[in-house]
Amino acid sequence: MQSQMRKLKYHVATSLDGFIAREDDTVDFFPADLPPILDYFDTLASAYDTVVMGRGTYEPGLKVGMTDPYPSLETYVVSRTLKESPNPRVHLVREDPIGFVRELKTRPGARTDMSRIVRAAQLSVAKDIYLCGGGTLAGALFDAGLIDEVLIKLNPVLIGSGKGVAPRLPRQVDLELLSTKTYRTGLVLLHYAVKR
Amino acid sequence: MQSQMRKLKYHVATSLDGFIAREDDTVDFFPADLPPILDYFDTLASAYDTVVMGRGTYEPGLKVGMTDPYPSLETYVVSRTLKESPNPRVHLVREDPIGFVRELKTRPGARTDMSRIVRAAQLSVAKDIYLCGGGTLAGALFDAGLIDEVLIKLNPVLIGSGKGVAPRLPRQVDLELLSTKTYRTGLVLLHYAVKR
Numbered sequence: 001m002q003s004q005m006r007k008l009k010y011h012v013a014t015s016l017d018g019f020i021a022r023e024d025d026t027v028d029f030f031p032a033d034l035p036p037i038l039d040y041f042d043t044l045a046s047a048y049d050t051v052v053m054g055r056g057t058y059e060p061g062l063k064v065g066m067t068d069p070y071p072s073l074e075t076y077v078v079s080r081t082l083k084e085s086p087n088p089r090v091h092l093v094r095e096d097p098i099g100f101v102r103e104l105k106t107r108p109g110a111r112t113d114m115s116r117i118v119r120a121a122q123l124s125v126a127k128d129i130y131l132c133g134g135g136t137l138a139g140a141l142f143d144a145g146l147i148d149e150v151l152i153k154l155n156p157v158l159i160g161s162g163k164g165v166a167p168r169l170p171r172q173v174d175l176e177l178l179s180t181k182t183y184r185t186g187l188v189l190l191h192y193a194v195k196r
Numbered sequence: 197m198q199s200q201m202r203k204l205k206y207h208v209a210t211s212l213d214g215f216i217a218r219e220d221d222t223v224d225f226f227p228a229d230l231p232p233i234l235d236y237f238d239t240l241a242s243a244y245d246t247v248v249m250g251r252g253t254y255e256p257g258l259k260v261g262m263t264d265p266y267p268s269l270e271t272y273v274v275s276r277t278l279k280e281s282p283n284p285r286v287h288l289v290r291e292d293p294i295g296f297v298r299e300l301k302t303r304p305g306a307r308t309d310m311s312r313i314v315r316a317a318q319l320s321v322a323k324d325i326y327l328c329g330g331g332t333l334a335g336a337l338f339d340a341g342l343i344d345e346v347l348i349k350l351n352p353v354l355i356g357s358g359k360g361v362a363p364r365l366p367r368q369v370d371l372e373l374l375s376t377k378t379y380r381t382g383l384v385l386l387h388y389a390v391k392r
Contacts (some may be wrong), residue, residue, distance in 0.1 A: 016348065016371065017361040018214020019331070029368050139356060150354075152212065156373050156388055158346075160335060160365025165213040171224050175212065177352050177382035187375035190384065191258025192212070192352060 006109045007128040007148040008101065009051075010138050011043075015155055019162030020133055025060045029159050033185035036153065047074055049110040049127035052093075052101060055079035055136035056163075062086060070138065073130065076100070078137055097137065098144045104129060105146065139168040142194070149177060149193050156186035202305045203344040204297065205244075205335050208361065209352055215358030218327055225355050229381040233351065241268055245306040245323035248297060250288075250333035251275035252359075258282060271324065272296070274333055285316045293333065294340045300325060301305040301342065335364040338390070345389050346371060352382035 003047065005099035009049055012020050017091040021027050043050075049105065051073040058077045063071045067087035073091045078097040085092050093100050131138060142146050152165070166173070184190050208216050211225055217223050240247075247269040255275045258264045263283035264271065271286045275295040281288050289296050327334060327343065337343050348361075362369070363392040371388035378384050 014214070016346070016386070018210070018212070027229070038356065083221075100360075122370075132332070142354070154386075156336070156363050156371040158365060158369040158371065160360070160368070161380050164356070166354050166356050168203070169354060172356070173354040174380065175352040177356065177378065177384065180376060180378055180384060182373065182376055185387075186371065188376060188384075188386065190350075192382075 002183070004126070005105050006126050008105060008131055008141065008146055009048075009128055009149040010131040010133075010141075010147050010152060011169040012133050012138075013153040013155060014165060015157050015159045015162070017158045017160065018165055019159050020135060020165060022159070023033040023058055023162055025163070027060075029157050030155050031157070031185060033183070035188065036183045036185060036187045036189070039183075040153070042154075044070065044130060045141040047186040048078070049128040051072040051132055052076045052078065052104070052137075053132045054115075054137070054138055055176075057133040058090075060120045069128075070132075075127075076104075098140060098146070101129075101141060101146050102144070123182060130176055135164050135167045139170075142166055142173050143170050145192055145196075149178070149191065152190045154188045154190060161196065200322070202303070202322050204301060204327055204337065204342055205345040205347060206327040206329075206337075206343050207239075207347040207349075208334075209349040209351060210361060210384040211355045211358070213347075213354045213356065214361055216331060216356050216361055217256075217359045218355070219358055221252055221269055221359070223256075224354050226351050227353070227381060229379070229383065232375070232379050232381060232385070233384045235253045235379075236349070240266065240326060243324055244269055244326040246270040246273045246300065247326045247328055248274065248300070248333075250330040253276060253329040254286075263355070266326075266328075268301050270366050272300075277388050292343070294336060297325075297337060297342050298340070318384075327388075331360050331363045338362055339366050341392070345374070345387065347389055348386045348388075350384040350386060370379055 014020050051070045068089050076093050078093045174195040178191040180190055202384055210216050247266045264285050272289050274289045370391040374387040
């Protein structure tokens with residue numbers, strides 16, 4: 001059933017020079033523009049039923065009391081150091097994140113109601129898995145061949161240094177451009193498939 | 197005559213994760229796709245009469261015998277270590293690159309024949325200055341407020357680590373998106389103005 005396996009999509013905001021956060025994990029350099037954010041949450045709700053993230057991505061929200069950052073998604077946080085989950089909805093993945101994600105992709109997943117788009121055909125497809133970072137986890141998952149698509153929200157700002165998209169990538173990952181979308185705010189959404 | 201000052205445009209190819217070269221200055225990860233390259237050289241010939249680059253950007257070509265990388269452009273290489281220029285057309289800038297570029301922008305520059313575009317009006321404008329890297333020089337010129345526009349050729353590849361677009365940027369640079377152009381090869385050309 002390889003062909004029906006759910007996709008893992010790395011969906012992340014970056015500066016123009018390729019940083020997803022400052023070295024201290026803050027992201028104050030991203031403009032808080034409403035239209036792209038609404039579009040983004042609409043995508044999350046309709047396309048995904050599961051989110052996977054590293055501890056470094058989870059903790060900045062946690063520090064301000066956000067224990068469940070994506071309430072509509074089944075949530076997994078990869079961490080060797082967190083002792084217990086701060087929220088019963090948030091599942092910790094303590095060992096073998098590669099094996100865990102590989103198994104997660106084979107699970108059936110919720111169904112997406114596509115009837116708005118092709119009402120007559122009554123189509124539905126399995127919802128995909130949202131990888132929201134960070135770069136270290138993404139690098140390991142790229143290396144294991146588990147990431148299927150990359151969606152970059154490219155912000156019109158240069159910050160010079162910070163945490164990269166996939167900083168520990170052992171070899172280059174070739175991509176195929178699927179689409180681009182430009183917002184009035186100057187943000188460009190770039191959608192790629194990983195070439196096999 | 198501030199309004200007639202020539203523009204300095206940082207025109208550089210990057211990976212999707214923001215690298216302009218590997219740590220050893222090689223750029224083998226960029227696909228050698230012909231249409232974007234032809235378009236690029238057409239832009240160089242028509243829009244610029246001068247190129248400025250750092251030593252790290254000049255030397256990889258020099259190592260393979262290319263002493264004059266842009267024969268149609270007045271060429272300046274910023275370097276404290278090069279003793280003499282390997283080519284009489286290539287001018288070394290040994291001291292105060294910021295002051296040098298500031299003065300260069302006030303020079304009149306060659307005229308661009310715009311008659312193909314607005315033949316009736318017989319317009320012509322001063323050709324601009326092409327900053328082709330590297331990141332260290334770009335960071336210093338961003339900091340001095342001397343870079344007017346940024347043109348990124350975003351290649352559909354992730355490489356994980358390497359030399360950044362502007363790695364020593366002392367503060368963030370906010371940009372305004374002017375245009376995007378997508379090539380069949382998956383390359384996306386992004387054109388920004390630096391916000392003042």
